Amino acid sequence: MAERYPQYYFYEGWPVVFVRTPDGGLDCLRLSAENGEFVRNMSYVRKIRYGTTADIDTVTRDEFIQMVEALRGERLKGEGPVFALYETIDAVEQKARDEGRWLTPEEEALIHSLRVRTHELFEAELRAQGRRGMPEES
Template sequence: MTDIKRGDDSPRYFIVGNRTVKWVPLENGNLQILKLDWVTGLFIPGLDYMPKCLFADDSEQVSEDEFIQQTEAMRRESFTGDNAVFALYGLLDTIEATAKAERRLLTEQELAIIALTQRKTHAMFESVCRLGENYTRKKPY
């Protein structure tokens, strides 16, 4: 069971190591804890991460935007596919590769494009991606 009682009704976001974890308040007053799954890129129940979020040295509570950017960076690094999400990931890879080839840092405009696009892919991932059908894991976990 991943639901626990909690009085606060706003989501909380954590990065534990490189894994993203979110605490989602439920209407009944319980709290659902979800962690990024290395195998699928989806969020799965993660009650085991509650103490890690609170007490681990490599745990940090972050903003929703930082959470999204970290989640999408991990997905981009770990998975490949043939759908709209991966087409957008390809655009981001091109932006980063161009800056690297030109031996320069990303511009403010490029950073903004990456952040906005990753917010979009984050919202799309779970509805568009179907493991084994239109995306796969790049390398073993």
């Protein structure tokens, strides 16, 4: 059976995705901490495929999106609707921390849905700028 792509990983906590190229080859993209886009970095293919002592997790697309948006929200600063949503997520999480408690199921669901929305907005902005976002599901 042929492997399905994209394949989603967390490599030492960082989102890495393997995708098929139009000619049937393999490409590897890693989330950039500097600008939130995905950049080509083929070194992860060997590290993930052939073993290392690194912490590597295979994840679903939904888990991948949640981590991408958590990292974008933590690392990037800016203005506009997506950053307002990142601030809302941070405020919900900060309230739970201030109260010394775990997030409620309702808060977790809210954060999950907000990250889905921030993902849509951020990816649309990357595309509008001609930059590389997360690969589409094939």
